[in-house]
Amino acid sequence: MHNTFTSTKATVGLGLRRGLMTDLLAARDDDVDFLEVAPENWIGIGGAQGHGFRALAERFTLSCHGLSLSLGGPAPLDVGFLREVRLFLDQYKVPLYSEHLSYCSDDGHLYDLLPLPFTEEAVRHVSARIAQAQDILGRRLAVENVSYYAAPQHDMDEVAFTNAVLREADCDLLLDVNNVYVNSINHDFDPQTFLAGLDSGRVVGMHVAGHFDQSETLKIDSHGAPVKPVVWSLLAQAYARFGVQPTLLERDFNFPPFAELRAELQTLRRLQTEAMSRG
Template sequence: MRSNSVGLGLRNELLDAALAGDIDADFLEIAPENWIPFKGSRLEKLAQIAGKYQLTCHGLSLSIGSQDSLSQSFLKDVKRFLNDFDIEIYSEHLSYCSHNGQLYDLLPIPFTVDAVAYVAERIKQAQDRLGQALILENVSYYASPSPELTELEFINQVLEAGDCKLLLDVNNVFVNSVNHSYDPYEFIDGLPSERIVYGHIAGHHEEYEDLYIDTHGASVKDEVFQLLDYAYGRHGVYPTLLERDFNFPSLEELNQELNRIKAIQARHE
């Protein structure tokens, strides 16, 4: 994938636009869990879309930080799906979403030394099963029980110990910086450039002055675009995806946001 590629999360509301090739994106991102169970016409549509756009996968249920065993059958299904649709990138969340069953939320892993070692071992298991590097996203979180490490230290140590890659979500950095009182620019400075594969950008909701919620249901704030600009300047341009999960605006508005990302990328080429 080109470093200056721009993508959009593919949701059901956008299927017709994707089939028509009307989205001003280079790649589309899908959650494999939303496609693996299906056969027939739904996968035929995805194949048509794959003929127009490069596809990437961003998973929802690997639960890399869980105490539950990694699902070998799920990893096998993901690997087959990636091969079937010639998808090179599979990313997940640096979080957990299961405990004796699915919890249907992305919960923060404790920022501890033991958690680093535990998660790193599970990353290696997943990578061995998939036969490729796992790409993990820095997540938004709203509580941090008994931390031994800062969020930045935890992320960097997991990346190093697990020898995996990073999906840099600058909106999550921005939201967390407000909720946990740190400098988002210093956070960006502290990340390892060589591990960043691609990135996310999204909208959020400002619940209170000191509580922002990562929603993916609104336009991207100017402050987040500014942080993205800074990240490119610090780490170089990387493929960047716009996330929008609900409250969809017109396709024209979505394309305007995609083209704004392209314009920011162009300033760093």
């Protein structure tokens, strides 16, 4: 297995979903550089799915993107789960573990990624929890900017809030370019200004995905459709701002023939090549 994250940042990835298992096992080695998994979905998995997972882990670098840590939540962090994740990351030599800058649980899991208020109190709360998670994991954590539809209290804008968390927690950013676009339409801000305001040295990876056009003023982050041209364009601008970073094509359902996903991955490679040629 080649560790693509350490050899070059010009890499493209795809989420390892059970609905894509057969296609990924049959994929060419040059179709994709890394596979992203939610560790909670694969820790201890057995049977045919576990066999397929281990076969893919031998061929491709794994990146981990968690779903249930609830970094911004009110309940104590699940220390036992974090220790399991650390063992998983070590076992598969995972170079990047990321989670969402949001919360998803209190007394139980809410099965949604809910936005945090953009306040100083929230900065202190989530930053302390990220720092605690990093201590248990023994490595840096990247947090992802999330899409949101209801806006909690905003004493500052999203860029200021995100930068404050990154600095206070001393963690990294997984930049979801589609979420930037979706939020820019739903909350009426300029996406280029958003990118320009982020701390440039914190971005260690990127996501792109398709979204659903509910209306001209409402976009839904669906992960169930091809990436739209406006998001490809914004990704090119993100490369110009932050440099080329490992980039994941997110597709969670409505899986097309694998040839269509391969074509989107090739678009990613082309944008990375063009960005590097421009310096």
